[in-house]
Amino acid sequence: MKISVIGAGNVGATCAEYCAHHELAEQVVLLDIKDGFAEGKALDLWQTAPINNYDSRLIGSTNDYAATKNSDVVVITSGLPRKPGMSRDDLIATNAGIVKSVTENAIKHSPNAIFIIVSNPLDVMTYCAFLTAKVDSRKVFGMAGILDTARYKAFLATELDCSPKDIQAVLMGGHGDTMVPLPRYTTVSGIPVTELIDADKLDAIIERTKVGGGEIVKLLGTSAWYAPGAAAAQMVEAIVRNQRRIFPVCTWLQGEYGIKDLYLGVPVKLGKNGIEEIIELDLNEAEKQLLRDSEKAVREVKDVLDNMNLF
Numbered sequence: 001m002k003i004s005v006i007g008a009g010n011v012g013a014t015c016a017e018y019c020a021h022h023e024l025a026e027q028v029v030l031l032d033i034k035d036g037f038a039e040g041k042a043l044d045l046w047q048t049a050p051i052n053n054y055d056s057r058l059i060g061s062t063n064d065y066a067a068t069k070n071s072d073v074v075v076i077t078s079g080l081p082r083k084p085g086m087s088r089d090d091l092i093a094t095n096a097g098i099v100k101s102v103t104e105n106a107i108k109h110s111p112n113a114i115f116i117i118v119s120n121p122l123d124v125m126t127y128c129a130f131l132t133a134k135v136d137s138r139k140v141f142g143m144a145g146i147l148d149t150a151r152y153k154a155f156l157a158t159e160l161d162c163s164p165k166d167i168q169a170v171l172m173g174g175h176g177d178t179m180v181p182l183p184r185y186t187t188v189s190g191i192p193v194t195e196l197i198d199a200d201k202l203d204a205i206i207e208r209t210k211v212g213g214g215e216i217v218k219l220l221g222t223s224a225w226y227a228p229g230a231a232a233a234q235m236v237e238a239i240v241r242n243q244r245r246i247f248p249v250c251t252w253l254q255g256e257y258g259i260k261d262l263y264l265g266v267p268v269k270l271g272k273n274g275i276e277e278i279i280e281l282d283l284n285e286a287e288k289q290l291l292r293d294s295e296k297a298v299r300e301v302k303d304v305l306d307n308m309n310l311f
Contacts, residue, residue, distance in 0.1 A: 001025040001240055004068035004110070006102050007077035008032035008041045008060065010222075011118060014229025015075055015236070017045055020056040022233070024240050029068050031061045033078075038062060071110040073236050076129065077229075078102050079119035091120050092304055099125045100310060103132040111135075114239055114274045117142040117250075118232050120223075122175035124301045126250050127263045131311045137252035138275040144175030145248025145265040146231040151212040152181050155205045160196060162188060169193075170281070171209075171248050172265050173294030179265070180290045181206045185281070235270060242272040246279065256280055257288075259295055262302065 003025040005012045012030060020028045030045075032038040042060030049055070061067035068074065079095040099119050107113065115133060117126040117140070126142035133140050149171045157164040166189045173180035183202055186193040193202065208215070216224040238245040249268045253259040256278050257266065269277040283291065 002027045002029070002071045003073045003075070003236060003240070004029040004031060004071040004106065004113075005075045005077065006031050006068075006106060007079070007119075008034075008038035009077065010225030011229045011232070012075070012077040013041045013045070014225050015077065015118075015232045016042075016058065017048075018230055018233035019236055020045060020049070020058055021052050021054050022237060023054050023056050024233075024237055025056055025072070027057050027059060029059045029061060029071070031063065031065065031068060033063050035062050065105040065109050068106055069109040071106070071113045073116065073239055074106045074110060074113045075116045075118060075232050075236065076102055076106070077118040077232070079125070092124060092301060093308070095119050095121070095125055096128050096305055096308060096310060099128045100132050103129045107133050107135070113139075115140045116232055116235050118228060120175070121301055123250050123263045123265070123298045124305050127252075127302060128305060128310070130252060130263070136274075138273060141252075141268075141275055142175070142250030142263060142265075143228070143232045143235055144179075144250050145171055145267075146234055147228050148175065148179050148181075148209060148212065148265075149248055150227055150231060152186075152205070152209040155208055155212075156186070156188070156193065156197070159201060159205060160188065167193075170267055172267070172281075173291055174264060174298040175250065176213075176297070177210050178290075178294040178297040179210055180287065180294055181209055182281075182283075182287060184284070184287070238270040239272060239274065244269050244271040244276060246270075249275065251275055251278060253278070257283075257291060259291075262295060262299060264295060264298055 008030045030038040039060035042058040046058040119125040130140040153167040170185040267279040
């Protein structure tokens with residue numbers, strides 16, 4: 001088993017560390033365009049193996065995609081990070097070119113790989129990778145819902161002063177301000193969250209979740225990396241171990257939820273073939289409207305990419 005992470009920045013390195021530490025593959029490759037950067041990160045991480053007791057070999061490469069040959073899973077984190085005051089939409093022109101180039105090079109050496117996209121703006125960069133890869137959409141999808149749901153669960157656990165392990169939740173829609181947390185599908189050890197938190201506090205948590213990434217950008221001056229990297233690695237784990245876990249994932253919709261020809265976050269079953277099944281929830285009218293609003297916002301960004309005539 002071989003996993004390649006393209007982009008050795010904070011998110012990519014965190015993802016690679018998780019994959020190696022949990023021994024998800026015999027070989028974990030870090031690749032970056034910056035000379036020596038991936039090699040340095042990989043070497044540093046490999047030197048934690050005797051401390052953390054794992055056998056996965058970490059290899060770094062400066063823009064040599066031959067090192068990624070025959071990867072089973074490719075995680076793409078490449079792209080310009082957000083800066084304070086910058087929206088995800090501002091990133092599209094630069095990052096579309098980067099994702100297109102990275103995907104072309106990666107699939108040339110690993111035509112059977114499953115691709116997980118982490119680059120922003122997430123939903124549309126996943127679409128960009130799909131257009132470039134020209135493979136089954138079940139093998140090209142984006143990491144957003146797991147991260148957004150993790151933030152939602154973390155805020156709930158703080159408010160309830162309970163373990164985040166006991167919280168189950170579903171979150172849908174685009175990765176950004178129009179994401180759709182679903183309190184009706186949120187439970188704490190089987191107890192509906194609406195029985196444990198007042199409506200006004202729950203609404204505040206939902207709003208905080210929607211801007212969770214921006215909150216960290218304001219604090220750090222750059223995008224988050226621990227949670228995004230771990231979220232991407234959790235998807236890798238579900239694939240390589242065929243766990244068939246049910247996660248919210250940015251996937252290509254072809255009529256599900258009444259949405260067609262768009263990458264958007266919905267619950268899926270994730271296993272060795274990538275997306276094994278798209279799960280359609282019975283949403284009420286208010287939830288459907290929120291999802292439609294999210295669809296509209298993502299389509300507007302998709303239209304920007306389509307109008308760039310890259311494909």
